[in-house]
Amino acid sequence: MEDREISRAVIGRLPRYYRYLGELLDEGVERISSSDLSKKMRVTASQIRQDLNNFGGFGQQGYGYNVKYLYTEIGKILGLDRTHNIIIIGAGNLGQALANYVGFEKSGFILKGLFDVNPRLEGVTIRGIPIRRMDELKAFIRHNDIEIAVLTIPKSKAEEVAGVLVEGGIQGIWNFAHTDLVLPDNVIVESVHLSDSLLELSYNISSSEKDTENN
Ligand code: NAI
Known part of the structure; x- marks a missing residue:
């Protein structure tokens, strides 16, 4: 190339x-x-x-x-000629839904762990993978060769948690929290806003309705 x-x-x-x-x-x-x-x-x-x-x-x-x-x-x-180890931070609705989806694994993204602050979630497993405490996070990233963290926590906590991920040596963050993370240049952030896609759908419906009205 x-x-x-x-x-x-x-x-x-x-x-x-x-x-x-x-x-x-x-x-x-x-x-x-x-x-x-x-x-x-x-x-x-x-x-x-x-x-x-x-x-x-x-x-x-x-x-x-x-x-x-x-x-x-x-x-x-696309970097899919090798596997990538990933973790999910925030094992709530979205985090668990992503953890339950096996399609990412088929593309080589191997889910190694989930993390959450909620003590009631500690030890709960999703597809056999346990939810862990946040104080284990940094060591886990280092010892398990974790490349990517999926961030599915409230927006208000995203910056702080991203800082811990950076200290742990994470390379990339797939960010679902609706906030722009300001991080060192060597950490790649890809933010997802599902609502952007929904708004585009809404726009397309509205504009096609207008076209029909005008014809
Ligand atoms: P949820 O409330 O079900 O789950 C959030 C989880 O994060 C909870 O289990 C909570 O204990 C945990 N948490 C809170 N603070 C934490 C911290 N400091 N460290 C680790 N874990 C922490 O919420 P849900 O529905 O799963 O949404 C999660 C986030 O994703 C929200 O910020 C929501 O706005 C966002 N979201 C984004 C979408 C997108 O398209 N980007 C779509 C849907 C939700």
């Missing part, structure tokens, strides 16, 4: 390519033309070519794309 900046927009589209190619693989499809992939994904063939050219193309004129190869290469770009 070339050592140059790839735009956030392209990176943002890679998981979707990865998902579609994974489905094609499951269906036993060995190769696909850029026009068929474009129809399936509802993206123009030229967009696909442009995106994949960022990483050296992977396609062959007249052959199309080798699904397995492209899937593997995009997986490598």
Whole structure:
């Protein structure tokens, strides 16, 4: 891969390519033309070519794309050619729901532990994984080679807990608390706001209603 900046927009589209190619693989499809992939994904063939050219193309004129190869290469770009150990901080509704979802494990994100301040949750297990006390957190990160922490605690506690995670040596935080975390540059934060997606849905419904009214 070339050592140059790839735009956030392209990176943002890679998981979707990865998902579609994974489905094609499951269906036993060995190769696909850029026009068929474009129809399936509802993206123009030229967009696909442009995106994949960022990483050296992977396609062959007249052959199309080798699904397995492209899937593997995009997986490598996304860091999915190895496993990542993760923990969840905040074992409430959302934390437990994420812990119960096995799909992350299939992509190589291995849940090693859950942490919570609520003493009533201590020792409760989710899919066999115990909920632990926060005072064990830093040592746990170090001893279990934890790379990513999922933050599902109240917004008011997020900054403080993120500080402890940074001291423990965490590399990345998947932040669900609705607050922007200000952390050292070497710690990567990816924030998720499910409501953003819901608001987009609401917008699209509202604008299509307006279109119908105007016609
Ligand atoms: P919840 O109240 O069920 O769970 C929060 C858990 O965090 C509780 O078990 C609590 O004991 C624990 N906790 C509180 N302070 C803590 C600390 N300092 N250290 C460790 N654990 C601590 O709440 P729920 O519904 O699971 O939501 C969790 C958070 O996620 C909230 O901040 C909520 O606003 C946010 N959220 C974000 C969404 C998103 O799309 N980003 C969607 C839904 C919720």
